[in-house]
Amino acid sequence: MKTKNIHTDFGKEISDVDITNLDKEESAKIIELFEEYSLLIIKNQKITNDEQIKFSKIFGKLEITKPGTLGSNSNVVILTNIDEFGNVVSTSHKQSKNDRANQQWHSDSSFKIVPAQASILSGKKIPSQGGNTDFVSMRNVYENLKEDIKLKVDELKAVHHFAHSRSKIDEKMVSKEEYEKFPPVIQPMVKINPKNKKKALYFGSHTAYVKDLSKNESIGLLNYLLDFATKEKFIYSHEWEENDLLIWDNRAILHRGKSYNPEEPRYLVRTTVEDSFTRAEYLN
Numbered sequence: 001m002k003t004k005n006i007h008t009d010f011g012k013e014i015s016d017v018d019i020t021n022l023d024k025e026e027s028a029k030i031i032e033l034f035e036e037y038s039l040l041i042i043k044n045q046k047i048t049n050d051e052q053i054k055f056s057k058i059f060g061k062l063e064i065t066k067p068g069t070l071g072s073n074s075n076v077v078i079l080t081n082i083d084e085f086g087n088v089v090s091t092s093h094k095q096s097k098n099d100r101a102n103q104q105w106h107s108d109s110s111f112k113i114v115p116a117q118a119s120i121l122s123g124k125k126i127p128s129q130g131g132n133t134d135f136v137s138m139r140n141v142y143e144n145l146k147e148d149i150k151l152k153v154d155e156l157k158a159v160h161h162f163a164h165s166r167s168k169i170d171e172k173m174v175s176k177e178e179y180e181k182f183p184p185v186i187q188p189m190v191k192i193n194p195k196n197k198k199k200a201l202y203f204g205s206h207t208a209y210v211k212d213l214s215k216n217e218s219i220g221l222l223n224y225l226l227d228f229a230t231k232e233k234f235i236y237s238h239e240w241e242e243n244d245l246l247i248w249d250n251r252a253i254l255h256r257g258k259s260y261n262p263e264e265p266r267y268l269v270r271t272t273v274e275d276s277f278t279r280a281e282y283l284n
């Protein structure tokens with residue numbers, strides 16, 4: 001197994017490995033790199049969904065895909081603009097709106113009572129231009145915050161709500177079932193990695209507001225933090241190639257999709273590992 005840097009502050013590209021045939025040392029090394037570098041890129045992994053599921057389980061228990069998402073009730077999320085007949089959907093289709101919702105900076109499943117640890121995303125069909133995924137290390141961002149802001153966010157909690165991020169794309173996007181299944185939850189604004197104790201700022205598109213601040217203070221703080229976190233120097237932008245496999249730590253990474261030609265087919269498969277160390281609180 002070989003590794004190389006992809007950004008000065010986080011992430012590693014791994015080569016010379018076959019994720020369908022890992023020995024114990026290789027699995028342990030991948031987990032160690034994941035905990036330390038937050039984003040891993042493994043090229044040339046032409047895998048089936050079952051192989052991806054088996055690999056993903058080395059990180060922990062997998063999420064069951066929620067209603068309203070392709071792959072519902074299984075361990076995979078299908079992120080695509082191709083419908084069940086093999087045609088590319090129109091931009092008014094829910095799958096296309098989902099794509100646009102994912103173009104907001106976010107941490108996967110931060111709206112859930114059990115949020116996500118790792119997301120593992122396999123690129124099956126990649127448009128010829130655009131469609132990058134951008135990543136920011138929120139550990140790095142936290143470390144670069146001014147001391148007074150660090151002290152402030154250390155003490156704060158925020159309310160995350162699935163309906164909040166979707167309302168920015170389309171007020172009617174969230175079904176009654178999704179609305180009822182995902183009530184607002186309270187998450188810390190700073191996550192501490194249980195193994196290495198490193199702190200990361202934690203918020204994103206699902207964050208509706210910061211708790212115990214006035215509406216204006218909350219908007220001001222979230223806007224300031226988002227502007228700060230998404231400065232060019234903090235971003236690694238991944239240009240996809242077919243059979244890339246990306247693994248990121250949602251406890252320490254903010255990410256977003258980028259737009260691409262909506263007439264070109266795109267097909268990605270995600271597995272998501274639960275963050276077994278944290279549980280949010282319900283708002284009410």
Ligand SMILES: [Fe+2]
Nearest residue numbers: 102106108255
């Ligand atoms: Fe995502």
